[in-house]
Amino acid sequence: KDRGAAVGVRREVDADGRVTMKPVKKGVRDFTFGRILGEGSYSTVYLATDRQTLREYAVKVLEKKHIIKEKKIKYVNIEKNTLNRLTEHPGIVRLYYTFQDETSLYYVLDLCTGGELLGVLKKTGTFDVECTRFYGAQILDAIDYMHSRGIIHRDLKPENVLLDEQMHVKITDFGTAKLLRDPRDPRPPEETPGQSGEDDERAASFVGTAEYVSPELLTEKSASTASDIWAFGCIIYQLLAGRPPFKAGTEYLTFQKIVKLEYEFPPGFPSAARDLVERCLVLDPAQRFTVEHIKKHEFFAGQMFGKELWRMKAPRLRPYV
C-alpha cells in the first residue's frame, strides 16, 4: 500500500455549510512528462512539470511487473526508506512524494539540472585543485550526513553525484544502500524488522560498480561506512586525473587490481591530494581514513564544511593542467 505523503488539501463544504479540509494526493495526471533524464537498471527518470504549480521535478518511474519479475521489491523498499530517512540535507536528492497507478510506481524528486558529475568531468577532462576541493567537500559532507543517519550508500561514483542549478552536489541512487539500525529507533534490535542491517542474499549478491567497489566488499562481502570512504578516494583521484584509479579491460581484472592495491598516480598529481587518496585507498577498512580525518587533512585546509559550504558559490570549472 502506497502511503505517500498527502501533498495538498482540498476545502470541502457540506450541506450545513461546514468546511472540512481533505488531504489530496497527486497522481500521474497532475504532471506533464518531458524528456528522459536518466535510465537506471529498473527505472527511468523523467523531467516532469507539476501542472498546478508549474514547478519542475525529476520523476523516477518503476514498472511494477519488471520489479516483481526481477525480484527487486527489496531494493525498491530500501531506496524509498533510505530517501525518506535522508530528508534534510542540501547534498542529498530529496524525495517529495510517491504515488502509483496500475502499472508503475512514481517517485517525485529534486530536479538536478546540472546532470551527472561524470558528464561535467568528461567535458573538462579533469578538475583543478580548487574545483576538486569544493566538490570533494560537498560529497564528503553528504557522506557524513548519510552515515550519521545509519545509511551506507555502497555505490558512490561520479554518475550518482548529480548537480543542481547552482552546480551544487546532490547525491542520488540509493537502491543499493545499506540501512544500519536507525540510531533514533528506540526499539531493541530484535524487534526492528530487517534491521540486522542486511538480509544475506542481498549482501551476498550485491557488488557496486567495479571501478569504485571496496576490497572488503570483494573479499568478505561486507560493507561498512569505510566502503564509502574508499569510493570517495577513487572519486578525488578521478577528478584530478580524469580517470578512476582502478580500471582494467574486464571487471575481473579491475577487481584484481583493487584487492592488490595496484594503481599509480600520473606525473604532476598534486602532493596533498596524493597523500589524501593514499589514506583513503587502504585495503584494511579499519586503517582507512574516516570523515573526521579527511576534514582535517591538509588537502582541505581552510575548507569550510556544514552550512557555510552549501552557501558557497560553485567555482568555475577548470581543468587540472
Ligand SMILES: C[C@@H](Nc1nc2c(c3cc(-c4cn[nH]c4)ccc13)C(=O)N=C/C2=C\CC1CC1)C(C)(C)C
Ligand atoms: C543516476 C540517475 N540519473 C539521474 N537521476 C536523477 C536526476 C538526473 C538528472 C539528469 C539531468 C538533468 N538535466 N540534464 C541531465 C541526468 C541524470 C539523472 C535528477 O534530476 N533527479 C533525480 C535523479 C535520481 C533520483 C532517483 C534515484 C532516486 C540514474 C542514471 C540512476 C537514473
